[in-house]
Amino acid sequence: MAEIAISPVPExxxxxxxxxxxxxxxxxxxxxxxxxxxxxLQGWVDCDDxxxxxxGLGRLGVEIEERDGDLAVHGMGGRFAxxxxxxxxxxxxxxxxxxxACAALAPGRVxxxxxxxxxxxxxxxxxxxxxxxxxxxxxxxxxxxVTVQGGGIRGGPLAIDASQSSxxxxxxxxxxxxxxxxxxxxxxxxxxxxxxxxxVDVMSGFGISVEHDGPxxxxxxNRRPYTPRRFSxxxxxxxxxxxxxxxxxTGGRIKVDGLxxxxxxxxxxxxxxxxxxxxxxxRGSSWISVRGPRYLHGIDIDMNAMPDAALVxxxxxxxxxxxxxxxxxxxxxxxxxxxxxxxEKELRKLGAQVTTTxxxxxxxxxxxxxxxxxxxxxxxxxxMSFAVAGLGVPGVVIEDPDCVAKTLxxxxxxxxxxxx
Numbered sequence: 001m002a003e004i005a006i007s008p009v010p011e012x013x014x015x016x017x018x019x020x021x022x023x024x025x026x027x028x029x030x031x032x033x034x035x036x037x038x039x040x041l042q043g044w045v046d047c048d049d050x051x052x053x054x055x056g057l058g059r060l061g062v063e064i065e066e067r068d069g070d071l072a073v074h075g076m077g078g079r080f081a082x083x084x085x086x087x088x089x090x091x092x093x094x095x096x097x098x099x100x101a102c103a104a105l106a107p108g109r110v111x112x113x114x115x116x117x118x119x120x121x122x123x124x125x126x127x128x129x130x131x132x133x134x135x136x137x138x139x140x141x142x143x144x145x146v147t148v149q150g151g152g153i154r155g156g157p158l159a160i161d162a163s164q165s166s167x168x169x170x171x172x173x174x175x176x177x178x179x180x181x182x183x184x185x186x187x188x189x190x191x192x193x194x195x196x197x198x199x200v201d202v203m204s205g206f207g208i209s210v211e212h213d214g215p216x217x218x219x220x221x222n223r224r225p226y227t228p229r230r231f232s233x234x235x236x237x238x239x240x241x242x243x244x245x246x247x248x249x250t251g252g253r254i255k256v257d258g259l260x261x262x263x264x265x266x267x268x269x270x271x272x273x274x275x276x277x278x279x280x281x282x283r284g285s286s287w288i289s290v291r292g293p294r295y296l297h298g299i300d301i302d303m304n305a306m307p308d309a310a311l312v313x314x315x316x317x318x319x320x321x322x323x324x325x326x327x328x329x330x331x332x333x334x335x336x337x338x339x340x341x342x343x344e345k346e347l348r349k350l351g352a353q354v355t356t357t358x359x360x361x362x363x364x365x366x367x368x369x370x371x372x373x374x375x376x377x378x379x380x381x382x383x384m385s386f387a388v389a390g391l392g393v394p395g396v397v398i399e400d401p402d403c404v405a406k407t408l409x410x411x412x413x414x415x416x417x418x419x420x
Contacts (some may be wrong), residue, residue: 004374004389004401004412007419012252012292014418018240020045020233021265023195026053026094027202029073030102030174030230033062035206035226036077040070043233045323048406050209052092056099059083060106075228078178082108086145089114089259089380091336091406094167096144097126101171103148104135105178113145119377120149121334126168129160132177133172155179155222163189164331169218170199176220177208191331194305201264206232225281234258237265238308239408240288242384245312246418248274249319249392254418255289270309275299277320298322299364301328310361312385314343318352319392324362336406337377346374346386371395382407387415 020043029050032039044050054071056066063074063079080102087103089096089112096114100123103110110231124142131137133153141144153175162169169187173196176183190196190314200210207227213218235258247254261268261283270283271290278293298320303310307329317324332339342353343361351366371394376383380403390396404411 002402003397003399006387006396006415008394008399009250009252009391012247012250012254012391012418015255015257015332016243016414017236017244017257018414018415019408019410021236022047022049023094023198023238024202024233025050026098027170027174027199028205028233029057029064029071030098031202031206031226032073032228032231033057033075033102034078034174034178035075035228037075038229039073039075040230041073041233042070042176042230044071045233045236047409048090049092049094052090053098056087056095058091059087060099060102060110065077065377065420066176075226077225078105080106080174081190082106083110086111086113091115091118093118093121093165095163096146096257097123097171098168098174098333099132100126100148101130101175103416104133104150104153105175106148106150108149108151110148110150111145112148118337118347119144120339122164125161125164127173129158129168131171132158133299153179155181155183157184157186159188161189163191164334166190166192166195169196173210173218173220176349177222177224177226179222182222183220184218185218190216191304192266192307194264198264198266205229234260234263236408237267239271241267241270241312242388242411243264243378243414244271244274244290245316245388246391247390248277248279248292248296251292251294253289253291255287256285259288260286261288266306267309270306271366273299273309273313274316276301277316296320298324300325302327307332308381309342311339311381312388314347314361314363315385315389318350318365318369318389320348320365321364324363326363328359328363329361336379337382339379339382342377342379342382346382349374351390369393373397374399376400376403378403380404384411387412391418
C-alpha cells in the first residue's frame with residue numbers, strides 16, 4: 001500500500017497559493033453549459049471531481065476544451081443530448097447531484113452511476129423534487145444509480161428537504177431558469193447554507209438573479225436565460241484551511257495569497273474558528289495569514305456551515321488545551337466515508353479521547369500528541385486533515401495519499417514546500 005511520512009516543521013513561516021476552488025469550478029461548469037454560447041473559465045482546478053463533471057457534461061453533449069490554461073465551455077442552452085451509456089460520476093457527489101438535475105432537461109433517458117460508495121449516498125430527496133417538476137426519476141433504495149426521464153421541467157412551487165445535502169438545492173436552483181414557469185422553492189430543512197449562497201453568486205455571474213423571500217424561500221424567474229461569460233475562479237478556501245491549520249499546530253505563520261476575506265466560499269471563515277482558539281489572523285485585500293499561538297485552547301462550535309473544515313478542526317483540537325466540541329455535523333456520516341466514525345478511530349491513534357453522538361463530536365486532547373499510521377478510507381479530506389498533525393509531531397504516516405487527487409492532487413507537494 002502506498003504511504004507517505006510527514007516531517008515536522010518546527011519553524012514554519014511560508015506563503016502558499018492554493019489552486020482554484022473545486023466548488024466554484026463545478027458550479028461554473030454547469031452554469032456555462034446551461035448558457036447558449038461559449039464561456040471561458042479562468043483559474044479552474046484540475047482534479048478528479050472537476051474531471052468527472054467535465055466528462056459527465058461531455059456525455060450530455062457539451063463540448064469543453066482546455067485553451068491557453070482556461071476551460072472553454074460551449075454551452076447548449078440546456079438542450080442536452082441523450083447519452084448512449086450511463087454517465088459515470090465516479091466519487092464526485094457534486095457531479096452526481098448537479099447532473100441528475102441537468103438530466104431532467106434532456107429529451108430522453110439518462111442513467112447516472114458512480115463508485116460503490118456513491119451507491120450508498122442518499123439522493124432520494126432530490127429525485128422527489130425533480131419528479132414534482134415533471135421529470136420521472138428512479139433510484140435504487142434512495143441512492144444511485146439514478147435513472148432520469150426528463151424532457152424539461154414545468155416549474156412552479158417546489159419544496160425540498162435539504163438536511164442531507166445543500167447540493168440538492170443548488171442543483172435545483174441551477175436548472176430553474178430553464179423551467180416552463182418561475183420556480184418558487186421552499187426549503188424545509190437545510191445544512192451548509194453558505195454553499196447555496198455560493199451557487200447563487202455563480203448564477204449571478206452568468207446573468208441569473210435569485211430572489212430571497214425569507215431565509216428558506218427562493219424564487220428563480222424563467223424569463224432571463226444564462227449568458228455566456230468569462231468567469232474567474234478564486235483559490236479554494238477549503239484547501240487553504242489545511243495550511244491555516246498548519247500554522248495553528250506548529251505555532252508558525254502561513255500566508256495564503258489570492259484568497260480574499262470577502263469570498264463567498266464558506267471555508268474562508270475557518271480562520272475565525274482559529275482566532276477563537278488563540279491564533280492571530282491578518283487580512284489583506286487578496287490574502288489572509290494565520291500565526292499560531294504558544295498555546296491553543298479548545299472551543300465549542302457549530303460547524304454546520306463548513307462541515308468539510310470540521311475534519312481539520314478536529315485534528316487541531318488534539319493540540320489544544322481543554323476539550324473541543326464540534327456540533328451539528330450529522331451529514332459527515334454520509335460523505336465520501338462515514339467521516340464521524342473515521343475521525344473517532346483515527347483521532348484516538350493520536351492519543352485523543354473521542355466521543356460522538358449522531359451530530360456532535362467531543363475531543364479531549366492528549367497530554368502529548370502521538371505519531372500514528374493513519375487510515376484514510378479513500379477520503380481526501382481525512383488524508384489532508386491528518387497530514388497536518390504530522391507537521392506538529394513526528395511519526396505520522398498517511399496511507400493511500402493519492403486519494404487527495406479528488407480535490408487537490410498537489411497537496412503533498414505543497415505541504416513539502418513548507419519545509420523550505
